[in-house]
Amino acid sequence: MGLLQDFARKYQKTYEVLKLILIVGALVYLFELSKDLFDYTQVNGFFVGLLVFGIYLFIINPLQKFGLSYQAETGIFVITTTVFVFYFFATVLYPRVLAEEEANAPCGANTMEFRCYSISKGACKSAWEYYESGCKTEAETNRAAPTKLVGGGVKKCVHRNFAKHMAFNQRLDQPGCRSFIDSLR
Numbered sequence: 247m248g249l250l251q252d253f254a255r256k257y258q259k260t261y262e263v264l265k266l267i268l269i270v271g272a273l274v275y276l277f278e279l280s281k282d283l284f285d286y287t288q289v290n291g292f293f294v295g296l297l298v299f300g301i302y303l304f305i306i307n308p309l310q311k312f313g314l315s316y317q318a319e320t321g322i323f324v325i326t327t328t329v330f331v332f333y334f335f336a337t338v339l340y341p342r343v344l345a346e347e348e349a350n351a352p353c354g355a356n357t358m359e360f361r362c363y364s365i366s367k368g369a370c371k372s373a374w375e376y377y378e379s380g381c382k383t384e385a386e387t388n389r390a391a392p393t394k395l396v397g398g399g400v401k402k403c404v405h406r407n408f409a410k411h412m413a414f415n416q417r418l419d420q421p422g423c424r425s426f427i428d429s430l431r
Contacts, residue, residue, distance in 0.1 A: 300326030362423035
């Protein structure tokens with residue numbers, strides 16, 4: 247039994263270093279895989295260093311030699327990782343979600359009314375609001391049951407008004423626009 251304990255003590259540092267190399271390698275691999283998904287130019291080196299420091303404390307446990315308990319080191323790891331995750335969410339993920347929402351909002355870059363009509367974004371939004379108010383009123387008065395949903399009908403009504411009143415601004419050469427506008431008539 248003493249031989250096994252001597253072996254474990256002798257190669258403990260090697261084991262810890264190998265564990266650290268494996269975890270850092272896995273993090274680098276995940277980083278490389280996610281480069282296409284996220285824009286890492288906004289990530290601050292301080293927060294990445296904080297994360298690496300926390301991982302180092304969690305794996306190697308160097309502060310135990312100075313009398314700090316394992317639980318305290320684990321707590322430091324949890325705090326540094328949490329700070330990094332919040333920072334990463336605020337600087338990388340949240341702006342991407344906002345940009346996606348804006349692109350899919352009425353008159354956003356991904357919408358048919360923006361692609362199929364050659365008008366400015368401001369004019370598109372004001373026309374959308376004008377047509378939407380009229381369509382909502384029409385949908386409320388023509389609704390058969392009080393619980394009937396009217397959102398899809400209002401959107402289709404707004405698109406029909408766009409097709410009717412903005413016919414001179416149509417861009418039928420854009421992909422999908424001709425079929426989209428023809429479906430509204």
